[in-house]
Amino acid sequence: MRTRIKICGITRPEDGVMAAELGADAIGLVFYPPSQRHVDIARAAEIAAVVPPLVSVVGLFLDANTEQVEDVLSAVPIDLLQFHGGESAEFCAQFGRRYIKSVGMAGGDPAEVAAAHPHALALLLDGHAPGAAGGSGDVFDWGRKLPTSHRIIVAGGLRPDNVAQAVKMIKPWGVDCSSGVESSPGIKDSSKMAAFTQEVHRG
Numbered sequence: 001m002r003t004r005i006k007i008c009g010i011t012r013p014e015d016g017v018m019a020a021e022l023g024a025d026a027i028g029l030v031f032y033p034p035s036q037r038h039v040d041i042a043r044a045a046e047i048a049a050v051v052p053p054l055v056s057v058v059g060l061f062l063d064a065n066t067e068q069v070e071d072v073l074s075a076v077p078i079d080l081l082q083f084h085g086g087e088s089a090e091f092c093a094q095f096g097r098r099y100i101k102s103v104g105m106a107g108g109d110p111a112e113v114a115a116a117h118p119h120a121l122a123l124l125l126d127g128h129a130p131g132a133a134g135g136s137g138d139v140f141d142w143g144r145k146l147p148t149s150h151r152i153i154v155a156g157g158l159r160p161d162n163v164a165q166a167v168k169m170i171k172p173w174g175v176d177c178s179s180g181v182e183s184s185p186g187i188k189d190s191s192k193m194a195a196f197t198q199e200v201h202r203g
């Protein structure tokens, strides 16, 4: 099975195109103002407009309110929602959209999140502590027992030099990377993205 690749934290249209051309199946837009990768609605719409067909646009929210999510959905063609905070299943489902739910693996229990989110299409496992923001570049213990009820997307500190090992150990549905393919926060690096996608498929 081919491991799907999401490159998150795209802040420039050219980086969205480059990620797709280098093998990303999805790009992520961060709607979380404290993040250095936050995009406003106008910028997000510019990026989404140039992302090639057959590449998904994922909207990432972290404990946003309903109105903030709806404002984005009314202006940006988002294919999939990613909820990265402590959102309840009711909150995530209210938009009638497909969604994935993150788990902060530093102290968080993926089985508990799996049970609470039966309708999430996948669990995205990140290295942060529950309550802390993601995108921290922290790796979690890839040897941990994981639930089998959901597809798994591995995130958290993935880089070209460690992603093959993560894929080999976990055999996830997909991988997600943000800081590991950047030259500076929010700016993606083409050689790192090329190396990353190549290594995913070697794993």
Ligand SMILES: O=C(O)c1ccccc1N[C@@H]1O[C@H](COP(=O)(O)O)[C@@H](O)[C@H]1O
Binding pocket: 008, 009, 028, 030, 032, 035, 036, 037, 038, 060, 062, 084, 124, 126, 127, 133, 134, 135, 136, 137, 138, 155, 156, 157, 158, 176, 177, 178, 179, 180
């Ligand atoms: O990328 C961010 O700035 C971010 C902010 C708040 C929550 C999540 C964020 N990114 C997500 O974090 C993981 C791992 O990122 P990294 O590769 O360790 O930098 C990834 O799923 C991003 O989607």
